[in-house]
Amino acid sequence: MNICAKNIEKEYMQGESRIIALRETSLEIAQEKFSVIVGPSGSGKSTLLRILGGLLYPTRGEVLYNDVSIYKLSAGKQALLRRKTIGYVFQDYGLLPTLTALENICTPVLMDNKKPDMEHILDLCDTLGIQERVHHIPGEMSGGEQQRVAVARALANNPEILFADEPTGNLDKKTANAMMESILSAQKKYKKTVVMVTHDESLAQKADFVFKLDNGCLMR
Ligand SMILES: Nc1ncnc2c1ncn2[C@@H]1O[C@H](COP(=O)(O)OP(=O)(O)OP(=O)(O)O)[C@@H](O)[C@H]1O
Numbered sequence: 114m115n116i117c118a119k120n121i122e123k124e125y126m127q128g129e130s131r132i133i134a135l136r137e138t139s140l141e142i143a144q145e146k147f148s149v150i151v152g153p154s155g156s157g158k159s160t161l162l163r164i165l166g167g168l169l170y171p172t173r174g175e176v177l178y179n180d181v182s183i184y185k186l187s188a189g190k191q192a193l194l195r196r197k198t199i200g201y202v203f204q205d206y207g208l209l210p211t212l213t214a215l216e217n218i219c220t221p222v223l224m225d226n227k228k229p230d231m232e233h234i235l236d237l238c239d240t241l242g243i244q245e246r247v248h249h250i251p252g253e254m255s256g257g258e259q260q261r262v263a264v265a266r267a268l269a270n271n272p273e274i275l276f277a278d279e280p281t282g283n284l285d286k287k288t289a290n291a292m293m294e295s296i297l298s299a300q301k302k303y304k305k306t307v308v309m310v311t312h313d314e315s316l317a318q319k320a321d322f323v324f325k326l327d328n329g330c331l332m333r
Pocket residue numbers: 125126127132133134152153154155156157158159160161312
């Protein structure tokens with residue numbers, strides 16, 4: 114899947130005032146590569162990721178998946194795209210507290226009325242280093258482990274593209290590095306297109322492509 118953003122802009126209205134979160138941004142995401150979006154807090158990273166990932170309409174411009182403008186698709190087709198093609202990891206993990214890690218990971222597959230491919234899912238847990246934790250509920254896991262479960266859940270449906278918003282955000286340096294290595298090895302092993310937001314420049318160095326945002330502008 115070829116992803117291309119063309120002249121996207123995003124404005125948020127906060128009461129009477131207009132906040133320009135993203136200015137004239139065009140970029141292409143390389144297939145089966147690891148891209149990161151870096152920049153200071155408030156520079157528009159999450160806004161850009163959400164727009165690329167089909168979760169937020171841009172104010173202007175378009176996002177093309179294989180030349181199809183995704184925000185012009187019907188709501189049903191957009192939902193299908195999010196369910197089949199995209200995996201999304203949110204910064205706050207978003208795990209269901211009463212379900213075990215394995216149940217959390219299987220949730221999107223079950224919601225798609227499919228039978229989970231347990232061989233793939235257990236292999237994923239092994240790659241991400243959470244195989245020993247699959248029967249724990251989130252409250253019995255560390256932040257880093259929960260974040261890996263969120264990554265496994267995003268990959269359970271075998272989507273082509275993984276979007277991850279600061280998956281290392283709340284972790285200490287060592288755990289953040291281990292997390293980055295886990296995502297990198299999953300990306301290589303399963304040949305995924307990964308787009309990750311981080312404010313950690315040292316993690317960004319491990320990526321194939323880096324997009325730098327500053328005050329809503331993409332730096333060249
Ligand atoms: N729903 C919203 N309504 C109004 N303003 C918003 C909204 N979401 C984000 N903003 C503003 O848009 C700008 C970009 O926000 P965004 O969340 O994309 O930044 P970010 O780079 O992800 O920051 P952080 O590193 O802190 O997560 C900020 O000024 C923010 O306050």
